[in-house]
Amino acid sequence: MPSKFRLLGLSGSLRRGSYSTAVLETLSAAVTARADTTVFDIGTLPHYDQDRDGAVPPxxxxxxxxxxxxxxxLVVVSPEFNYGIPGVLKNAIDWASRPAFASPLKGKPVLIVTCSPAFTGGVRAQSQLRETFAATLSRQVASPEVVIGQVRDKIVDGRLIDRAALNFSLGAYEALFADIAAIRAAS
Structure with a gap:
């Protein structure tokens, strides 16, 4: 049997009780039979400063x-702040994207999920994230965009309980797994 997939999760929200973190944790638990997911706290990163990004970065x-x-x-779950990407998430992507054109993001499959209390589900942030990850040369998962609207009504006790949103998101995970399997087979 092939080894489990290894995923890194990034939540675009630092807020205690974050909807994005709840979605990320719920999805990670739902795929635990097939993937091990660790979450990186992007709040620990300093503001991006090219002067500090030399031979000895933070x-x-x-x-x-x-x-x-x-x-x-990677699985990135983000809210939408003022029609866009939260600054803390953009900061993390900026740090991860270096050195330019040879960063650890180059060729890395990335699944993007956005959520919002608004019915639009963070579509503007989704668009900005797709554009930003295109610049990093990462491989965005080819699946319909996963946006979870009215998320505050779909989270109970820190878990995504909306079956339709969960199933749709898990469909995107299947595309992520297929992409990773293709990369493994080619190497």
């Missing part, structure tokens, strides 16, 4: 890059 940056290198793929 330790938390080294850790983020190491973890990305070691996994098969």
């Amino acid at each position: 330790e938390t940056v080294v850790e983020l890059r190491r973890r990305i290198t070691e996994v098969d793929g």
